[in-house]
Amino acid sequence: DIQMTQSPSFLSASVGERVTLSCKASQNINKYLDWYQQKLGEAPKLLIYNTNNLHTGIPSRFSGSGSGTDYTLTISSLQPEDVATYFCLQRNSWPTFGAGTKLELK
């Protein structure tokens, strides 16, 4: 199985700040990398699929990049409603999730 390592585990940032979350795969996943946002008590929500494709209805302050084994989710200007845990998921082979990054407001 492909292992997904997210960093950092916890991040505290201010409103308006640019935020970068990372996800590293144990092998090349050919850009089959999605990002999900999960708010407390809710189901995860797809933000970005296949590295850099914004899902329908997701604000443009979210963006993704990467290739090979290293991928990044960027929030260009953090908003209060972005407080959540973010998970990456690889779908190059049997899907596996990262452990998540918990994002809070400073």
Next chain:
Amino acid sequence: EVQLQQSGPELQRPGASVKLSCKASGYTFTEYYMYWVKQRPKQSLELIGRIDPEDGSTDYVEKFKNKATLTADTSSNTAYMQLSSLTSEDTATYFCASGTEGFDYWGQGVMVTVSS
């Protein structure tokens, strides 16, 4: 509008079995795999397995092969997951999820509590 509507919370005794449901609407049920995901309290997401509603074929993560059984009823557009021989380790929220690129659609989740 696509919806995955899951059944209600469950409280079960150790050793019991439980069958969870996930009713799909707003899309062609047989078009996408249905996945089931486990999330223990304050932990990450763990894939259990998936079913192809079109032919009923299933794939399971190894650790869940003797724990979960996935089925699908195309007449009611409903996917099911039965969990057997419940232990405290099965206390979690379980989600169904489906979609094209990525897991576009998620059920609201169902909390299963195993306690004597």
